[in-house]
Amino acid sequence: MKKDLLKMLDLSGEEILEILDLADQLKYDQHNGIPHRYLEGKTLALIFEKNSTRTRVSFETGMYQLGGHALFLSGKESQIGRGEPVEDTARVLSRYCDGIMIRTFAQEEVETLAKYASIPIVNGLTDFAHPCQVLADLMTVREHQAHLDGLKMCFIGDGNNMANSLIVGGLKVGMEVAVACPEGYRPDPQVLEFAKDKPFTLTDDPKAAAKDADVIFTDVWASMGQEEEREKRAKAFAGYQVNEELMALAHPGCMVQHCLPAHRGEEITAKVFEDHAEEIFDEAENRLHAQKAVLVLLMGERK
Ligand code: CP
Ligand code: NVA
Helix, strand or coil, X not given: CCCCECCHHHCCHHHHHHHHHHHHHHHHHHHCCCCCCCCCCCEEEEEECCCCCHHHHHHHHHHHHCCCEEEEEECCCCHXXXXXXXXXXXXXXXXXXXXXXXXXXXXXXXXXXXXXCCCCEEECCCCCCCHHHHHHHHHHHHHHHCCCCCCEEEEECCCCHHHHHHHHHHHHCCCEEEEECCCCCCCCHHHHHHHCCCCEEXXXXXXXXXXCCCEEEECCCCXXXXXXXXXXXXXXXXXXXXXXXXXXXXXXXXXXXXXXCCCEXXXXXXXXXXXXXXXXXXXXXXXXXXXXXXXXXXXXXXX
């Protein structure tokens, strides 16, 4: 049976670690000029119904480095934007390609695509989840801290796709997870249900969440598709900024991670961002390696 990467909830802790181990090896290979053309002759379609810099470039570059090819399809310019059903797109692309990455709004669209496609589907961000990003995030934390188990992960801000995926990913690899969100902006109920009997706390107090944290995550207050709510959200999230005062409560050596793009002066101060820029850009780089690992495991036969 084909395998997909639709959300962190679908992966076991062991599967996450298997992806991270392969990602580490592929990073080593790439940095040392060791060929790793595990997807020679394979094509990955990239469907984008939202903007992207990192996701597009890392998937396109990653496929090239693996000996394959990536095909960019913008929602607007393909028949998808004119309403061709996802069920049909799935079956057509399955006749040409070896895998599909999709970035869109509703998680249901990705699940339907996976149901009708006979090739692996990778979620490159929906309103519900951003699993590729969180695999890169866990890879980066493990690289810097040498392990994941027992570390305290903190997320400050909107209970959005990043929060949903971080909570599940962190808990599955044995981290303690603390999230601070304002009322009305909490993570998805499915995620809270998953987290309820695990080392997880949800609070509206950023200081409580940041206390003794080993890594602090944040993300924009208004995600793609929520641009019109920007002012309302800026009010709701005042006080949910990752700044020096908050960092002082964390464990010494606490990392900061941001999936990017970042809004300095909103969810994070310019000072905290620049103090942790090395870690944040390692995180961005690791999108490439983590996704290559996912693609090899879903689409390839390792030689
Ligand atoms: N972090 C992330 O997914 O970036 P892009 O929106 O640039 O792809
Ligand atoms: N939460 C953000 C993440 C961007 C990578 C968004 O969905 O726009």
